Amino acid sequence: MLDGNKVLFSGMQATGNLTLGNYLGALKNWVTLCDEYQCFYSVVDLHSITVRQDPAELRKRARNLLTLYIAAGIDPEKNCLYYQSHVPGHAELAWILNCFTYMGELNRMTQFKDKAAKHADNINAGLFTYPVLMAADILLYQADVVPVGKDQLQHLEITRDIAQRFNAIYGDVFTVPEPYIGKAGAKIMSLQNPEKKMSKSDENPNGSIYLMDDPDTIIRKFKRAVTDSEAAVRYREEQPGIRNLIDIYCACTGKTPEETEREFDGRGYGDFKMAVGESVVAVLKPLQERYEALGKNKDYIDKVIKENGEKAAYFANKTLRKVQKKVGFPERVR
Ligand code: TYM
Numbered sequence: 450m451l452d453g454n455k456v457l458f459s460g461m462q463a464t465g466n467l468t469l470g471n472y473l474g475a476l477k478n479w480v481t482l483c484d485e486y487q488c489f490y491s492v493v494d495l496h497s498i499t500v501r502q503d504p505a506e507l508r509k510r511a512r513n514l515l516t517l518y519i520a521a522g523i524d525p526e527k528n529c530l531y532y533q534s535h536v537p538g539h540a541e542l543a544w545i546l547n548c549f550t551y552m553g554e555l556n557r558m559t560q561f562k563d564k565a566a567k568h569a570d571n572i573n574a575g576l577f578t579y580p581v582l583m584a585a586d587i588l589l590y591q592a593d594v595v596p597v598g599k600d601q602l603q604h605l606e607i608t609r610d611i612a613q614r615f616n617a618i619y620g621d622v623f624t625v626p627e628p629y630i631g632k633a634g635a636k637i638m639s640l641q642n643p644e645k646k647m648s649k650s651d652e653n654p655n656g657s658i659y660l661m662d663d664p665d666t667i668i669r670k671f672k673r674a675v676t677d678s679e680a681a682v683r684y685r686e687e688q689p690g691i692r693n694l695i696d697i698y699c700a701c702t703g704k705t706p707e708e709t710e711r712e713f714d715g716r717g718y719g720d721f722k723m724a725v726g727e728s729v730v731a732v733l734k735p736l737q738e739r740y741e742a743l744g745k746n747k748d749y750i751d752k753v754i755k756e757n758g759e760k761a762a763y764f765a766n767k768t769l770r771k772v773q774k775k776v777g778f779p780e781r782v783r
Contacts, residue, residue, distance in 0.1 A: 452487060453487075454485065454486055454487045455485075455486050455487070455593040455594065456486060456487045456488075456489070456590055456591055456592045456593050456594075456624070457479075457482055457486035457487065457488045457489065457592060457593070457594050457595070457596065457629075458488075458489045458490075458491070458586060458587050458590045458592035458595055458626070459475065459479060459489075459490055459491075459595055459596050459597060460490065460491040460492070460493040460496075460533065460583075460586055461475060461476070461490075461491075461492065461493065461514060462493055462494075462496055462497050462649075463492050463493075463494060463497060463507065463510040463511040463513070463514040464497045464500070464502065464507070464510065464649060464650075465648075465649030465650050466649055466657075466659040466660070466661065467514070467517065467649065467659065467660045468637075468647050468648065468649055468657045468658060468659055468660065469637055469647060469657070469658040469659075469660065469697065469729060469733075470598065470634075470636075470637035470646065470647035470648070470657075471598075471649070471660070472521075472660055472732075472733075472736075473631075473633070473634030473637055473697065473700040473701070474597070474598030474599070474600075474631065474634050474635055474636065474637060475596060475597060475598055476517075476518070476521050477521070477631070477634065477700070478596045478629065478631040479518075479521070479523060479596055480521050480522040480523055482594075482596060482629070483522075483523055483524065483527065483528055486593070486594065487528075488523070488528040488529065489528070489529045489531075489590045489592070489761060489764070490518055490523060490528060490529070490530050490531075491530075491531055491532070491533045491586060491761075492511050492514045492515050492518075492530075492531070492532050492533065493533045493583075493586065494507065494511050494532055494533055494534045495533045495534055495539060495540060495582060496533070496579060496582060496583070497511075498575070499564075499573065499575040499576040499579055500564070500568055500571065500576070501571060511532060512750065512754075513744070515530055515531075515532070515750070515753070515754065516740060516743050516744055516750055517660070517736075517740055518530050519739075519743055519750075519753070520736055520739040520740035520743050521736060525753040525756075525757055529757050529760050529761050529764075530753060530757050531754070531757040531758045531760070531761040532754065532758060533586065535754075535758035535761070535762070536589075536758065536761045536762045536765050537762075538589055538762065538765035538766055538768070538769045539582065539585050539586055539589060539765070540582075540585075541769055542585035542588065542589050542765075542768070542769055542772060543578070543581050543582040543584075543585035545772060545773075545776060546581050546584055546585050546588070546611055546615070547578055547581050549611055549614055549615055550578075550580075550581050550584075550607070550611055554607055554610070555577055555578065555580060555581070555607075558579075558580055558603060558604070558607070559603060560579075560580075560600070560603070560604070561576060561577060561579065561580075564576055567650075580603075580604045580607050580608070581611070583604050583608065584604075584607065584608040584611045584612070587605075587608050587626050588608065588611075588612055588623045588624075588626075588768070589764075589765045589768050589769065590761075590764055590765065590768070591623065591624040591768060592624065592626045593624055593626060593627065594626060594627050594628075594629045595608075595626050595627070595628055595629060596628075596629040596630075596631070597628055597629070597630070598630075598634075598635050598636060598637075599630060599635045599636040600636065600646055601628075602628055602630075605626065605628040608626060609625050609626065612624070612625045612626070613625055619775040619776070620775075622768075622771060622772060622775055623768075631700070633696060633699040633700035634696060634697070634699075634700030636696075637693065637696065637697060637700075638689065638693040639651060639653075639656035639657065640655065640656050640657070640658070640670055640671070640673070640674040640675065640693075641653050641655050641656035641673075641674075641675055642656060642675065643675060643689035643690040643692070643693045644689060655670055655673055658670055658671075658729060658733075660733060660736065660737070661737060661740075662733070664730045664734065667726055667729050667730050667733070668723070668726040668727070668730070670726075671694075671722045671723070671725050671726035671729070672719075672722055672723070672726070674690060674694060674722060675690045676688075676690040676691055676694070676718050676722075677690055677691065679691070680717065680718065682695070682709065682710055682713035682714070682716070682718070682721050683710060684706035684707075684709070684710060691718075691721075694721065694722065694725045695709050695710075697725055697728075697729065698721075698724065698725045698728055701725075701728040701729055701731065701732045702728050
């Protein structure tokens with residue numbers, strides 16, 4: 450690991466099929482930041498059980514997600530890729546931070562309101578205190594930076610508030626983290642409803658590109674993407690469907706919206722949608738191939754899980770012990 454460098458933490462849930470939004474908004478940036486930071490990337494399975502999961506399915510998806518992190522280009526020798534549930538410090542610190550977080554703050558979280566509406570039959574306490582566990586994830590590693598999509602910014606804000614509150618009482622215990630939002634792709638919208646974010650849990654599969662979609666499916670979904678009647682490839686608020694497609698195209702090709710407008714000046718939506726689809730296939734196909742190959746290497750993945758889990762626990766314990774001492778828990782007898 451790049452010891453001595455600034456620290457980065459981020460995580461992803463292994464629930465549902467990962468979408469292009471997860472990749473462009475998060476995973477892609479994780480890879481580019483690896484050389485600069487000491488990175489911790491977690492499969493956040495504790496967060497996943499805030500909604501009901503099939504146990505066997507969750508276990509399988511968690512492993513697949515960890516494999517995908519590696520397939521995306523994150524080297525597990527230089528970075529720490531691990532399961533949140535393998536490091537007990539996350540839950541322990543979350544408990545302590547719960548006692549420094551106000552109900553009123555949690556009540557304002559828009560993701561809680563959305564999820565509570567969606568899972569009205571199971572509004573459990575974990576769903577409510579979800580952002581506190583997220584704060585624990587980040588603060589446990591003293592992260593300086595947290596790369597996320599825009600939908601997680603409110604959770605980053607509460608993390609900063611909790612850290613500052615704790616520090617004001619006990620001294621400089623936690624690093625106060627900054628969010629990192631990528632230049633392109635920070636909020637990818639549904640292809641069927643550009644007012645709604647592209648989401649793993651969307652009931653309409655045509656609204657999302659899943660990371661394991663084959664090329665034909667990807668092209669077909671882009672051909673069907675909702676646009677407008679302006680018939681011009683322009684990056685404007687009034688054209689949310691086209692704007693979203695431009696965002697996707699830019700995130701996949703590295704071009705700017707202005708360059709894209711010039712490239713498709715005078716050309717129809719058909720051409721543009723095809724080009725966006727092809728740019729996505731060009732990004733996802735190599736990822737899928739590496740993922741398939743890695744999945745077959747069971748021993749290697751097992752080794753990563755074991756070694757990286759231990760590495761994460763080592764760093765986590767350093768912060769946890771310090772926090773336990775600060776709040777007044779008795780020292781361990783050795
Ligand atoms: P999750 O699993 O919902 O999403 C993982 C990452 O993908 C980003 N993302 C998107 N970005 C752009 N456009 C979209 N349509 C889109 N959909 C998702 C998310 O912003 C996120 O970065 N609570 C978190 C996981 C988490 C975490 C953490 C993240 C737990 N602890 C600590 C950072 C730090 C979540 O459910 O992400």
